[in-house]
Amino acid sequence: MPKIDIDYSVYLVTGREFLPAGKDYYESLEESLQGGVTVVQVREKNADTGEFIQVARRTKEICDQYNVPVLINDRIDVHLAVGTAGIHIGQTDCPISLARTLIGEDAIIGLSVRNTDEANRAIESKESLDYIGIGAVWETGSKDIKGRKTLGPDGVGEILDVIQGHGIKSVAIGGIHLPNLPQLLHGSVSPLNSNTLDGVAVISDIVASLHPREAATDLREIVDSFKRAKRVLKGQQSVFSILQGRDGLNEDQLIKGVEGLMEVLQQETPLVNQLTNKVVMNDSANVTLAVGASPIMSTHPRDVHDLSPAIGACLINFGTVDDKEGMKVAGRQANVNRKPLVFDPVAVGATSYRRETAAELLAHWQPTIIKGNAAEIGAMAESTEVMSRGVDAAGSGFKDPGSVVKALARKRAAIIVLTGPTDYISDGSLVIKVSNGSHYLEKITGSGCQAGSLIACYAAASRIKYLNENDSFEDDSQLVQGDMLLASLAGILIYTVASEVAAERQDVKGPGTFRSALIDELYNLTPEVVRKRAKVEIL
Template sequence: MKAADYTLYLVTDSTMLPEGKTLISQLAEGLKNGVTIVQLREKDTDAKTFVALALEAKKLCDHYNVPLIINDRVDIALAIDASGIHVGQDDIPIPMVRKLVGPEKIVGWSVGKVEEVDQLAEWGPGMINYIGVGTVFDTQTKKDSKKIPMGPEGVSRILTRLQEKKCDWIKTVAIGGLHPDNISRVVYQSQSLDGKRSIDGISLVSDIMASDDAGQSTRILREILAEKSHHFFEGGAADKNTANIKENVQKLSPLIHHITNRVHQNFGANVALAIGCSPIMSEVAAEFEDLCKIPHSVLLLNTGTVADVGILIHAVKTYNSQKRPIVLDPVGFSASSARLILNKKVLSAGQFACIKGNTGEIMGVSGLGGAMKGVDSSGDDSLETRIEATQLVAFKYRTVAVCTGEIDIVVDGTASLKRPLQSGVGVSSADLSYELIKSENVPLFGRITASGCSLGTVIAGFVCAANDESIFTAVVQAVTLYKLAGTRANATCKGSGSFLVDLIDNLYLAAE
C-alpha cells in the first residue's frame, strides 16, 4: 500500500446515519470522492458485529488503496489485517500496542497536551506514525470527552513542540468540531511558530457520516482543503489602489456594528460619523444576520463590558459566514479570570481582520505575559518586547495586530493568505513585517475614556474600505490618521474636556 495520506481522515459513527443509509454506503461515497484514510470507530458495537463491519470496510478501503485504521481494538485490527490502530490516552499504552502490531502497522495516538509530545519524542521514531490533535472545538461525537477545546492556537502549540523536539516523523491531523465553516481558518492558523510545520490533514465524522449526500459533502471538503490561498473577507474597496483607502471610506460610508463597552458607545458613534462611517450599537443576536448582509458592514467587537459570551461568539460566526471583516479589541484581556476566559473563547471563535490592544492586552494574547491594572496596561516593557508580542499575536491568529502606546506597532500576519496545509507558511513570527507609528507624546489620550476603543472604530472603518490583501495598509493608515488627529487636538485644547471635542474635529478634518 502507498504511504498514508492524512489530508481527509474520516472517523465512522453509525449512530448518526441518515434514514436509508448504512455505514458502508456512507463510507463508499466518502472513499469514491476523496477520503484519504478511514478510522472505524464503533464504541457501542459488540465484537462480532464490529468484525463483520471491519471486514466490509477493509474490502472497500483496499479497493481505493486507502488505509483502514481500527479504533482501540488491537485484536480486531490484527484479526482482519487492518492497516493500523488508533488509541487514546486512556487506552493500551503505546509501547505495548507497537509490540502487539509489529513494525509495519500504522499507530495513531490522541494528543492534547505538549507534555504528550515530550513523551512521544522520548519514544523516538518507530513507535507512533501520526497523532490526532484536539479537541479543537466542542463536538457532539464524544459526549464523554473531558478535554477542553484548544482552538487553532492549541493545535499550534502542539506543532511548535513537535518542531522543538525534532519529531519530523510524526504526521498530524486536527480533530474535533471541524466543519466546512471553520476548516479553512483552522488550516490557516494551525502552524508551528517557526512557520515550517502545519497540520497534515483534518479529521471529522458528522459532515460525511450524517450527510444525506456523503459524496457531495466529501467533494466540498476536498475543495476546501485544496484551496491555494484563503480569503476570509469580501473586498469592499471601491478603488483597489491602496493609496485611496481613506477616499474609499468616504465613498462607501461603511456601517460599523459596535458591540462595545458602555463608556465607548456615544464617543465611538461620533468618531465613526467624523470619519465618514455609519455607526450602529447592537447586542441583539436576531439582528446580526441582517446587519452583516448590509454592503460594506464591519463588526467592531470590544470586550470592555463583559457581555454574554454566546452573543459574542454568535456575532463572530455570523460575520465570518458572510465574509465581513471583524476588528477585535480584547479589553482587559487578563484583568480577571472572567475576562481571560471570555477573551480566549472569542479569539477561538473565528477569523479576525485585526486584533488591537494596549501593551498589557497584546502581551497577554501573545502568551508572553502582560500586567493589567483593570483594563489598563501597567507593564513597562521595552519596544523590542512589544514588537515580539505583536508579531506573535499576528502570527498565531493570522491577522493584522496593533499594539498601542507612545509608539504604535502594526504587524502583518496574513502572509499573503497562503495555504499552509502540509507545508507551513514559510516564515516565522519573528519574520513578520511591521510598521512603527511615532508621533509627539499625547498625554491626554490617557486622561480620557475610550481613546483606545475609538482607535478601533477608525480601524474598522478603514479595514472595511480595503480588500483582504490590503488590510495591513488600511490599518497603518487608520492608526496614522488617529495619531495625527490626537497630536493636533493636543496642541489646541485647553484640557481633557476640550481634547475630546478637538479630537472629533480633527478626525473629521483629517478624514476629508
C-alpha cells in the same frame, strides 16, 4: 505489501451520532470525500462487533473509490476482518508493541497523546508507531475526548517540540473547526523549530454538517494553504511577504494605499457591526459615521447571525464583557461569510474571567485583526514586560515593541495592532511604526475603542476594494480577502492625524472640547492632510 504513505491533511473521524436529522451516514461520508477528506477513521463506540464490521466494510468500499485510506479506532479484530490500512489506539488500549505484532509491519498505527510525558513515551515506541493524535486542543462534544484537559495551540506546539526529528507524523483533534483552524496551525508552530502539524482530525464540523462536501473543502483549503506557506518558510523567505506581495514596499506606497481606502470608504459606505462596550458605544458610532461608514450596534445572537451577510466588517470589543453569546455567533458568522473581524480584548489581562472569556471566544472564531494597548497585547503574548492595571498598562513598556507584535502576528495568524504614544502594526513579516497622535487621546474615555472602530471601517473598505478588483476569491492562508495590514494602518493613521488637527484648534480647551473637535476633524479630514502629517516608518 509496503506500508502506504498517508496524507493526514483532513482526517475525518466518523460519528454517526452527530449526523443531522435525515442525513444518511454513507451519503455524508461520500460527500466529505468529494470535498477533500484525505483519511477516515471509523469510530463506533456503541456498535456490537457485527455491526462495526459491517459499517467498516461499507466505509472502506466507498473510500476505496476515492483512494482514501481507512483506519479503525481501537478494534484490531475489526481491522483484521475488514483489511483496512491500520488502527488508532488510545493510551489505555492495546500496547503499541503488541498491536504491531498482531497487525503486521505494513499496517498504520496511530496513538492518542495528551501531554509531553505521553509524547516522550511515544518516542520510545517510534519503531512501531506512525503518527500521533494530539488533543484535545479545545473543548469538544465528542465522547472520546470530552472532559480532557485542553491543550490549546501552545500545548500542541510543546508536543510537536518533543517529537521533532523522530519521524512521527502528527494530527491535532478536539474542538477544531474552520474559524479556529488558522489559529491552531500557525499558533502551534514553535519558535524553537519548524515542526508543524501534518493534519487535523475533525468530527462534528463535517459529520454534523448538512453540506459535508463544502465543509471538507473549506477545511482542506486552509490546511493546504498552510502547507504551502510552510514550504516557503523553509526557503527562509517571509510567507506573508510573498502572499501579500510586499517585497520592496515603502512608506510612500503605504500612504497612497491609505488614501485609496479613504476614497473607497466614502464611496461605498459599508455597514460595520460593532459589539462594543456600553461606555463608548455612542462615540464609536459617531466616529464610524464621521469617516463615511455606517454603524450598527447589534448584539443579539439571532440578529448578528442574520446581519452578517450584509455587513462589511465586524468589531468585537469586550470592554464590559457583555453579550458573550452574541460575540460567539457574530465572530463565527464573520468567518463563515469571509468578513473582516477585529478583536479588541479590553483589559484581557486584568482578571481571570476576562482571560477565560478571551480564550473561549478565540476557540470559536479567528480574528483578522487584534488591536490592544501594551497591557492587552502583553497578555495576549504572555509577556511579563507590561502588566495590566484595569484597562491601563503598568510598567516600563516593551523593550522591543516591533518584535512583540511581529511574533504575536505569526502566532495568531492575524494582524496585530499595538496602540500607545507610538503605534506598531504587524502582519508577521512587516512592522509599521506610526508616531502621530495627541496627548489628549489619553484624557478621553474610549480612544482605543474608537481606533478599533476605524480599523473595522477601513477593513471593510479594503475588502470591498479587493472584490471590486477581482472576480473571485483567491486561495490563501487567510479567511478574509483584502489588505488588512493596510486597513489597520489606515484606521490608526487617520485617527491619530485627526487627533493632532483637533488638538491644534483654538476652540479646544481640554478633553471635553477635544472630544467634539475630534469627531469634526475625522469628518473633515482629507487625504492631503493625512499625507502631509503622516509619520509612518517601516521597521
